[in-house]
Amino acid sequence: MHGTLPQAAEPGRRAPVTFSALPLTLRLALRDLRGGLSGFTVFLACIALGVAAIAGVASISRSLSDGLGREGRRILGADLSYSLINREASPAERSALDAQGRVDVVATLRAMALAGDKGAALVELKAVDGRYPAAGDLVTDPQAPLATLLAEHDGAHGAVADPALLTRLDLKVGDPVTIAGRRFSIRATLVSEPDRIANGIGFGPRLIISQEALRATGLIQPGSLNRWSYRLQVPGASDADLTAMAQRVSEAAPDAGWEMRSRANADPRFAKSIERFTQFLTLVGLTALIVGGVGVANAVHAFVERKRGAIATLKSVGAPGSQVVILYLTQVMLIAGLGTAIGLAIGASLPFVLDGLFRNDLPLPLNPALVPGELALAAAYGLLTALAFAITPLGRAHDIPVSGLFRDTVDPSGERVRLRYRVILACALAALIGLGLATAFDRRVALVFMAAAGIAFGLLRLVGLGLMAGARRIRRPKRAAPRMALANLHRPGALTPAIVLSLGLGVTLLVTLSLIDANVRRTLTSTLPAHAPNLFFLDIPVADAEAFHAFLGKAAPGGKIERVPMMRGRIVALNGVPAESIKPPEDAAWVLDGDRGITYAEDVPEGSTLVSGKWWNAEExxxxxVSFDAELGRSLGLTVGSTVTVNVLGRNLTAKIANLRKVEWRSLGINFVMVFSPGTFRGAPHSDLATLTLPGGTDAKSENAILRDVARSFPSVTSVRVKDALEAVNDLVGKLVLAIRGASGIAVIASLFVLAGAVAAGHRARLYDAVVLKVLGASRGRLLAAYSLEYGSLGCATALFGLLAGTLSGWVIVTKVMRLEFTLDLSGALVAAGLAVVLSVILGLAGTWRILGQKPAPYLREF
Known part of the structure; x- marks a missing residue:
């Protein structure tokens, strides 16, 4: 009941906590908040958006990582997996594996599937043994035992095909295809493949056959490009047991050169990609939060202005300035806590929403769960950002005099912030930077981002101050509207710094993303060099190399044919240091991760230029x-005279670097990181790699005819259309760009909220101006013209800065991070800048539109 006194606590029981028992400052803050959150809408939205972005990205990333860990055995198809390229395991190597447990074998390679007159298509061939799959379920349509589907009947082995192959060749279940001259019958379509992720990105549809059928094709030849995976099944073994087994296998076969994976780290490259992409999206979310911080500062500044009377009143009754600051800081942080909680709820729910809506369509295993560590980190980002951007405007309240009760509304005193509040600001910023660096996958990237954010803030502040200074010095126009607009740019309490900062960050981000998107897509599509090959041909047997060359000459008269020997090798040591002990830069780590294509040559390859050292002569x-790529060599600390040890066909070979060369990778011709001297691999089995460049450029009809004829005449040769490979990569990049756009869209939305908040923060002063000017005879049209000129000039100046800063940022990211050629394409950037100008005018006028249509008397009574 209301009005009843609290009863005394029973002996031994704690008295209930009542509102009056709370500290005085907290009680006053809560009481003041009873009036609602008016003026804090933008504040809440900015904090909630930024925290939701960071929490959502972190939650989804952790769900993916946990899903990979939980499903590691299914993804890998084993507890331990050992992969060899170009060869099968030797008896001694197989014995070392068999001693640890049951071993299943899977072979993968690319081949050409021929469907008579319907054409030919590249397929990702997967040959399995009778125990596949050992983990997970293979789902086919119709569903039947795999051994039955792949068995030989009436002289044809069975196959399970990806539906994309049937679509590409206009086939149906039951139709035949020919691979390397061997007939196969498609007995089912592939619905779900448990270990698909571990196989990486494919350039063709999957076709599953038996290993018996693979051997019957004759595709397994010395030097042919194929991968053999030996999957060790050890049910019930702990991770420690697997580590011990891996050590025993390594000791039994130290020079095998195979790639080992464990169920605990089923796909380390993919997991690393998730971490990199997560960091990028987290930085984008942090950008949204920092942009929102400007909205926080604007909202708190407006809040302090609204509370000037209350602050002066508190001081008049004896409240010290520090207690006033603590009171309103408590209020602000309570509201920030509410915004953070909203953002955490949204971010934490994202994995569950994705799993519920797209569980059957997601290509990756998702294990949605609440992740307290990641959510706590997002909350820390939100609260620290609120503190950093709120403490300065709140600190000014410390020295608001009692005379503030009577001071003119449009001439607020310009109190300086005391040292203690600047120290708090510095500590909050240091904590933000420390969190960003401590949790970053690549600290260098995080540091560059933070430095760029700081520089952007500083430059935008200078732009705002420069506009104000320039407006003061410009000669006053004779017409009233331009004169008013010019005065508004530099008068006390002008919106210039706030609008320039909020709008400038948004435009810079939009321009940067637009240029990155345009350059990536141009690199993959429209900017391909005119002499790029049309077709690649792999696994050309050495015995058929000359005949194949002659065949291409007849099939494409006038075409350019290049042919080189090709093997696969894995770098196992640099200068005698094992590859696993080397910690290379992120942009060069891929060279040591997995096997690489290698070749040998007597002369400098086309498209390469020597940077240091000299090419070998006949005697040398x-x-x-070995000749090594110069840029990668520098990243790995290699120079002329360094040594590189590679494992080829199970044998370690050490070669000295004779020269470093610059490689033109964009030509899409035959290029290799490592080119060896011919004597290095004398007598080693290998196959040839060839390219064909048609004289008339891309010709789909001619390409398809050549693909079909090659599949018939040289069934063991694998053909790849450059266009198909680029489309596969382009599709992947498109999905990544879409994710980046989505996350960046949050930052753009935050900047719009901030812009609206900046305009709203100055609404009271603009309201006063509009009323006074209307009393003095100003028409609505003249006021609209003045405000349009003011906001339009701010928008144009900010858009110009955004174009310049965004172009510079885009150039740095494209050339230094992505290492692509940069082309200035401002089509999308100009649209973003134009929208910024329009939005600044619309949002600015929206703040005064209502009052311009009202009579001034009711508002004059409020002043």
């Missing part, structure tokens, strides 16, 4: 020498 070519 007999010794093991």
């Amino acid at each position: 070519a007999r010794t093991p020498l």
